[in-house]
Amino acid sequence: MTRSHRVVLSVVFWAFVVYLFVPLALMILMGFKDSKFIGFPIKSYTLDWYIGVFGDTELMVTFLYSVAIAVASTLVSVLMGTWLAVMLAGRAFVGRAAVYALMILPALVPGVISAIAFRIYARQLGIEPGMFAIIWAHAVHNVPFVTLVVMARLTTLPRSMGEAARDLGADPFVTFTRITLPYLKPALMGASIFCLLLSFDDFVRSFFLGSYQPTLPVLIFAKLRSGMSPEINAISAVALVLTAVLGVWAERSSRRMNKDT
Amino acid sequence: MTNTASVGAKRGAPAVTRPPAAEDATRWGRLVAWKPYQVLTGLIFASPRRQFLLLGIIPLIWLITQHLGPMLQMFQVSLLDAYPVAPGTETHFTLDNYGTFFNESVFQKPFFRTIIYSASLTFVTLLITYPVAYYLARYVKRENQLALLLLVLIPFWTGEIVRTYAIMILLGNNGAVNIALKWLGLIDRPIPFMFTGFSVSVGLIYLTALYMLLPLYSALEKLPRNFTEAAADLGAGPWTRFRRITLPLSLEGIGSGCTLVFLISTGYYGTPVLLGGPNSTVFAQTIAGFFHVAGDKWPTGAAFAVIMFVAALVLSGIFTRLIAFLRKGDS
Numbered sequence: 001m002t003r004s005h006r007v008v009l010s011v012v013f014w015a016f017v018v019y020l021f022v023p024l025a026l027m028i029l030m031g032f033k034d035s036k037f038i039g040f041p042i043k044s045y046t047l048d049w050y051i052g053v054f055g056d057t058e059l060m061v062t063f064l065y066s067v068a069i070a071v072a073s074t075l076v077s078v079l080m081g082t083w084l085a086v087m088l089a090g091r092a093f094v095g096r097a098a099v100y101a102l103m104i105l106p107a108l109v110p111g112v113i114s115a116i117a118f119r120i121y122a123r124q125l126g127i128e129p130g131m132f133a134i135i136w137a138h139a140v141h142n143v144p145f146v147t148l149v150v151m152a153r154l155t156t157l158p159r160s161m162g163e164a165a166r167d168l169g170a171d172p173f174v175t176f177t178r179i180t181l182p183y184l185k186p187a188l189m190g191a192s193i194f195c196l197l198l199s200f201d202d203f204v205r206s207f208f209l210g211s212y213q214p215t216l217p218v219l220i221f222a223k224l225r226s227g228m229s230p231e232i233n234a235i236s237a238v239a240l241v242l243t244a245v246l247g248v249w250a251e252r253s254s255r256r257m258n259k260d261t
Numbered sequence: 262m263t264n265t266a267s268v269g270a271k272r273g274a275p276a277v278t279r280p281p282a283a284e285d286a287t288r289w290g291r292l293v294a295w296k297p298y299q300v301l302t303g304l305i306f307a308s309p310r311r312q313f314l315l316l317g318i319i320p321l322i323w324l325i326t327q328h329l330g331p332m333l334q335m336f337q338v339s340l341l342d343a344y345p346v347a348p349g350t351e352t353h354f355t356l357d358n359y360g361t362f363f364n365e366s367v368f369q370k371p372f373f374r375t376i377i378y379s380a381s382l383t384f385v386t387l388l389i390t391y392p393v394a395y396y397l398a399r400y401v402k403r404e405n406q407l408a409l410l411l412l413v414l415i416p417f418w419t420g421e422i423v424r425t426y427a428i429m430i431l432l433g434n435n436g437a438v439n440i441a442l443k444w445l446g447l448i449d450r451p452i453p454f455m456f457t458g459f460s461v462s463v464g465l466i467y468l469t470a471l472y473m474l475l476p477l478y479s480a481l482e483k484l485p486r487n488f489t490e491a492a493a494d495l496g497a498g499p500w501t502r503f504r505r506i507t508l509p510l511s512l513e514g515i516g517s518g519c520t521l522v523f524l525i526s527t528g529y530y531g532t533p534v535l536l537g538g539p540n541s542t543v544f545a546q547t548i549a550g551f552f553h554v555a556g557d558k559w560p561t562g563a564a565f566a567v568i569m570f571v572a573a574l575v576l577s578g579i580f581t582r583l584i585a586f587l588r589k590g591d592s
Contacts, residue, residue, distance in 0.1 A: 005499065009396035013409075016393045020416045023427035023467070026437050030430055084320045093313065102324040109332070110528025110573060112545040113566045116552055117331035120338050120563060123345065140327045171302050172312060174289065201420025203531045208552065217422040221531055224426060233430075236423040247418030251411055 024240060031233035049234035059219070059235065066215040069131060069206075070199035073138035077195045078188060080139070081146025086180070088147065089154040107144035114141060115208040122209060130211040137209050138199040145198065146191040153187035154180075186257035193250030197243055339563035358564035368547055368565070374458075375544040376572065379526045382462045383519050386473045389466070390518075394477035395507075399486070410478070417471040425532045428464045429455065432536075456538030464536045465526050472525055473518040480514025481507070509588065516584035520577040527573050544569055 034046035053059060084103050088096065106114065118137040119129075127133050157180065165175040181188075203217040210218055216239060223232050292298055306312050338344050342355045362368050397409055416424070431437050432454040439451040454460050484507065492502045530545045537543070548569065551562025 006400055009392055009400055012392040013396040016389065017413065020413065020467075020470075022437070023424070023431045024416055024419070027423075027427040027430050080320065080323050084324070087317050087320055091309070091313070093317075099321070099324065102328050105328050105332070108524060109570065110524055110545075112528050112530040112548055113335075113570050114331075114528070115530070116548060116562060116566055117335040119552060120559065121331035121334045124334055140331075143328070171293070172306050173302055174293065178289070197418055201418075201423075203421045204528070207531070208549075217420050217531075220422050220426065221535070224422070224429075224535055228426075228429065228433075232426065236426055240419045240423055243418045243420070244415050248411065248415060251414065255407070 027233055028237040028240070031230050031237045033230050033233075035230070049230045050238070052231060053234045053238055062214055062216055062219050065131070065213055066200055066217075069134050069138065069215060070196045073135045073142065073199045074192055074195040076135070076139035077142040077146050078192055081143045081191065082150050082184070082188065084143065085147045085150035085154060086176075089151050103147050104144045106141045111204040115204045118205060119208045128211070129209050131213070133209040134206050134215065137205040138195075138202060141202075141205065142195040142198050145194055149191040149194070150184060150187050153184055157183050186254045189257070190250055190254035193246060193254075197247055201243065335563045336567055338560050339567050341560045344559045344563075358561045359568065361561055362565060362568055371542045371544045371547045372569070372572075374541070375527055375569070376576070378458065378462060378465070378543065379523050379573075380576075382466050382469075382526060383473075383522045385462075386466050386470055386522050387477075387515065387519060390470055390474045390477055391515075394474055394481055394514075398478050398481035398484075406482075413474065414471070421468060421529065422531050422535075424468060425464050425535050428460070428467055428536060432460050432463065455536065456541070458537070458541040460536040461533050461541050461543070464532045465529060468529065468532060469522045469526050472521040476514040476518040476521070477511065478514075480511045484510050512584055512588050516581055520581060523577055523580070524573055527569065 029042070031049050032045045032047070033042045034044040034048075084099075088100060088103065109117070115137070118133070118140070122129070122133045122136070127136070161179050161183070162175050165179050166172075170178065201217060202215075203221060206215040206218050207221070214222060216235075220232060220236060220239075223229075223235075305315050339358055340354045340356070341352050342357065343350070343352050346352050362372070393413075397406060397413075401409055429436075433439070434451040434453065434455070436454070438454065439448070442448045443451070454463075488506050488510070489502050492506055497505065528545060529543075530549055533541065533543045533546060537546075544565070548562050548565045551558040551565065
């Protein structure tokens with residue numbers, strides 16, 4: 001633990017931070033370029049591209065479509081994920097390891113394979129590509145993340161609390177809704193925001209299961225395939241700021257709630 | 262009623278919940294006293310066994326139909342000679358779709374390219390993030406660790422496509438890197454980074470670094486500081502301390518980080534499409550190609566997806582075994 005080590009390692013660390021942030025900063029900056037042509041140097045600046053983002057109806061529809069998908073899929077994921085977490089964290093049962101493995105499966109399947117598996121399954125079930133199919137695929141894919149977060153929180157729940165409630169005459173349902181659920185609140189909130197972001201950011205499942213109406217990442221992808229332009233920078237930058245703010249806010253407030261209890 | 266409720270609330274209030282308001286308590290009381298509720302809970306909670314079976318059935322059905330179902334269906338389709346089944350015809354099970362992969366080298370090239378890309382970028386990601394995680398876990402004060410971790414997390418809240426685009430701006434012919442190199446006088450003409458295996462790898466490393474960083478950080482953070490201090494007291498130099506103590510004890514984090522990054526990086530589709538060129542096609546693109554056409558090629562695509570998944574699982578399984586072997590050998 002000499003000083004020279006500390007200096008070298010801190011340089012590496014901050015270089016890593018620069019590496020993470022510079023591409024995004026350049027992307028935001030390029031959205032201010034007063035030219036249709038992407039590239040350096042930037043000679044004059046304009047706000048037009050960013051103003052354009054908020055005046056574009058097609059874009060707003062796409063944005064709301066993505067948000068609606070994110071909210072709907074999150075509701076399903078949180079419900080099923082919590083249910084599974086309570087089951088897995090409860091008393092031991094035969095086949096628990098198998099249930100755990102099945103629970104985690106959607107998180108381990110590489111993106112493109114998961115997307116086409118859902119595509120085939122949707123066809124088999126007669127689900128047309130479109131909003132419902134995307135919601136369904138996102139919901140299934142995000143369940144393991146909810147379960148893991150909720151399980152981690154459940155293991156810290158003092159056993160005595162549930163026992164006390166039962167001693168006072170509460171049945172399992174009342175104990176769950178009045179003791180367990182309030183205790184899980186920070187985990188549920190953190191998991192919900194995480195699911196919202198996973199769904200909002202997802203490209204591969206939305207791409208394979210979508211119909212004509214694209215989600216935001218699919219729209220950006222389609223625009224990029226026909227060429228880079230500062231317009232895409234502005235759209236991406238707005239999406240970037242929205243997701244980053246939501247993520248940081250969720251992280252901070254769930255930490256605070258964790259500390260409170 | 263109000264009186265008892267408030268007394269009950271005061272006594273029974275658990276530390277986590279605010280004391281329930283009086284009308285709240287009566288609402289719960291009314292629910293519990295409600296006849297249909299009593300019948301229902303009486304049925305469900307009659308015995309712990311019945312409670313488990315009745316409440317566990319829905320998540321079990323969900324797991325089998327939603328988590329396992331798509332994968333099984335994909336496997337089944339991969340064995341069919343035609344899909345979707347045309348009316349009036351019969352489908353047969355066949356292994357031809359798997360044979361297509363082993364007989365045609367056009368398909369093997371992107372497959373091995375994906376394996377090589379993913380394996381090498383996993384290694385590079387490990388080299389990049391290990392010192393970062395080490396610094397964060399061992400040199401930063403505990404109260405500052407979370408803030409710095411949060412800072413590093415910010416870029417990862419953003420999606421695949423947006424971050425891929427950021428890499429495009431960085432690596433383009435008029436991109437930041439080329440302009441900087443030209444300004445420094447190192448090059449005259451821009452280096453064509455884009456649409457090569459290099460740009461795909463840079464993009465994928467940028468996307469997956471977090472999945473390496475977090476397991477490494479949590480492994481290194483758990484490592485007691487006095488281990489290395491004791492070794493130093495016994496005269497071990499920094500390199501020996503790292504090789505004999507820190508590295509073996511962080512093997513678990515290395516194992517899970519590498520497995521995650523490897524598995525995840527094989528599944529990206531949008532990034533290689535946007536950053537890659539004709540000579541850097543990955544297997545995800547090959548698989549996806551079968552699904553752009555109407556549907557008669559779906560069984561082949563499904564078979565290729567199964568091959569990819571099995572190969573990725575087998576390779577990460579071997580890797581996990583290797584890590585376990587190393588851990589045992591060191592203790």
